Amino acid sequence: MEIFLNRYRxxxxxxxxxxxxxxxxxxxxxxxxxxxxxxxxxxxxxMPLARVVEAVRANTTGxxxxxxxxxxxxEENKRLKSSLGSLKMENQFLKTELATADRARALAAFQSRxxxxxxxxxxxxxxxxxxxKVVFLDRGSNAGVGKGMAVVTPDGIVxxxxxxxxxxxxxxxxxxxxxxxxxISQKSRVHGTLKGQGHSICLIEYIQNEEQVAxxxxxxxxxxxxxxxxxxxxxxxxxxxxxKMFFKEVFLVxxxxxxxxxxxxxxxxxxxxxxxxxxETPQTLHLxxxxxxxxxxxxxxxxxxxxxxxxxDQMLEKYKRTGAAQGHVFGQAGxxxxxxxxxxxxxxxxxxxxxxxxxxNPPLR
Amino acid sequence: MTESGDWLLRPRRKHQYRLRPVxxxxxxxxxxxxxIYVPLFFHYLSYLEMPLLVTVYFSLMRREPVAGVLIxxxxxxxxxxxxxxxIGMFGIVKTLVGYFAAxxxxxxxxxxxxxxxxxxxxxFFFHQFFYWVLANALLxxxxxxxxxxxxxxxxxxxxxxxxxxxxxxxx
Numbered sequence: 001m002e003i004f005l006n007r008y009r010x011x012x013x014x015x016x017x018x019x020x021x022x023x024x025x026x027x028x029x030x031x032x033x034x035x036x037x038x039x040x041x042x043x044x045x046x047m048p049l050a051r052v053v054e055a056v057r058a059n060t061t062g063x064x065x066x067x068x069x070x071x072x073x074x075e076e077n078k079r080l081k082s083s084l085g086s087l088k089m090e091n092q093f094l095k096t097e098l099a100t101a102d103r104a105r106a107l108a109a110f111q112s113r114x115x116x117x118x119x120x121x122x123x124x125x126x127x128x129x130x131x132x133k134v135v136f137l138d139r140g141s142n143a144g145v146g147k148g149m150a151v152v153t154p155d156g157i158v159x160x161x162x163x164x165x166x167x168x169x170x171x172x173x174x175x176x177x178x179x180x181x182x183x184i185s186q187k188s189r190v191h192g193t194l195k196g197q198g199h200s201i202c203l204i205e206y207i208q209n210e211e212q213v214a215x216x217x218x219x220x221x222x223x224x225x226x227x228x229x230x231x232x233x234x235x236x237x238x239x240x241x242x243x244k245m246f247f248k249e250v251f252l253v254x255x256x257x258x259x260x261x262x263x264x265x266x267x268x269x270x271x272x273x274x275x276x277x278x279x280e281t282p283q284t285l286h287l288x289x290x291x292x293x294x295x296x297x298x299x300x301x302x303x304x305x306x307x308x309x310x311x312x313d314q315m316l317e318k319y320k321r322t323g324a325a326q327g328h329v330f331g332q333a334g335x336x337x338x339x340x341x342x343x344x345x346x347x348x349x350x351x352x353x354x355x356x357x358x359x360x361n362p363p364l365r
Numbered sequence: 366m367t368e369s370g371d372w373l374l375r376p377r378r379k380h381q382y383r384l385r386p387v388x389x390x391x392x393x394x395x396x397x398x399x400x401i402y403v404p405l406f407f408h409y410l411s412y413l414e415m416p417l418l419v420t421v422y423f424s425l426m427r428r429e430p431v432a433g434v435l436i437x438x439x440x441x442x443x444x445x446x447x448x449x450x451x452i453g454m455f456g457i458v459k460t461l462v463g464y465f466a467a468x469x470x471x472x473x474x475x476x477x478x479x480x481x482x483x484x485x486x487x488x489f490f491f492h493q494f495f496y497w498v499l500a501n502a503l504l505x506x507x508x509x510x511x512x513x514x515x516x517x518x519x520x521x522x523x524x525x526x527x528x529x530x531x532x533x534x535x536x
Contacts, residue, residue, distance in 0.1 A: 009431065010430035010431055010434075010464070010468075013430070013431045013434050013435075014430065014434050014460070014461075014464050017434050017435075017438050017460050018457060018460060018461075021438065021442075021453040021456045021457045021460065022453065022457065024452060024453045025451055025452070025453035025454070025457070025503060028451040028452065028453070029451060029503065029504065034451075034452075035452050038442065038446050038452055039446045039447075039452070041446070042442075042443050042446030042447055043446065043447065045394075046394065046397060046398065046401070046443070046447060049394065049398055050398060050401060050402050053398060053402055054402070123405065124402075125401035125402050125405065125447075126400075126401050126402075126404045126405055126411065127401065127447060127448045127449060128397065128400050128401060128416070128444040128445075128447045128448045128455070129444075129448050129450075129455070132411065132448060134448065134449045135405075136401065136447075162449055163449070170449060172449055176449075177506075177508070178449075178506075198508075
């Protein structure tokens, strides 16, 4: 036996290692479980390094950009011989800072208006494998992130957490072939199942050929999967056609992945929402404060009380004044209707010749 | 075999690669970091299988099938741990790659650039194809296999492998 093992040492080692891995694989497939210890070791060992690399990259990029900015300032100073250059560069730097903060601000705005409890996370790595549709977040179980939680952006859903480790978590993207989620169309409220295809377009399955789904229509999460709260945007239909069997072939462009992924929100506690009538725009709308009241406005529109804001209010006030000036009591029976063609403050019009007041347009009898 | 082609088959025993564990560990971790981090910024680089190239390199240079098996299985298992598939898929494939690469190195001059290019291409194709077979057979996944695309990516990986191996030679 020993001679045999020595002679076929290489093959023996190969077979032992292969069989051990096959048994490991079989155990996982059979029990539908996971060898969590190995994963925790690997993630705990590798992810801090990824975090360091990301920090080095961010700082290096910042250093070089600032260095280049300084070089520009120097050249600007030489050309303009004044401090105007530095001010311009400062302005440019602030604009850059503003642009980089836009995404975080959009996330914060979404986070504040969303009824669900969420936590912001940053993507620090992708999964291994050429066709991997898995990413790693820098938030893990220490931050409350758990397996099965939804991951979203203000633009739409991104994926769901499939593993949570103390300092990181693994998220499967909606474009992964093994991903599925319940969705509902905006107009006709057609239910379907979103499935990833391994590329940028997703497929919606189980929509009957008789159902109406139009190109460009928005789909939202239906909440059926118990992962994504109802009412989150999923994407727009790109192709909708009748299938060969009973179900339509509906392809959808996921809206959450269109802007590139850097920061996301993990839904810690989801709250179902209603499907909006029109798709929400991710951009925040900036409204100026109400303008101050115009002091000349009263003179232009006649003497009106300052609280009248709409045209209808102003017209009602005008009719009341017209009626009061002509002695009319609104709502009293047997009263002669006032002449609304007269100015409100004219009262009983006194003609220049001193005759009795005659309405310009006497009422019909 | 002719005299002119004989040198391709003759391994350079003089240049036996002394494997330094620290270098192996650092290069393997760097390769895995590359694969999980760089595609965040350059998506097309996700098709560069750096852990595979590192496995092939160390197995070729070590010239011992047992070492190839251990290197391949270790790198593959770490790669599995960072994927969402059951642990063992990359492990099995890279174990085989390590074994065959080390076996091949006993018959060929693996310092030769052309041989390295060919081996890089062959092992990438073998890796992708065998992974696809395992995924279909063991996990029941219905993944497609685009042979033409794999060939193109194999050429790209082989092109990267040649300078990468030269850099690793200096370590």
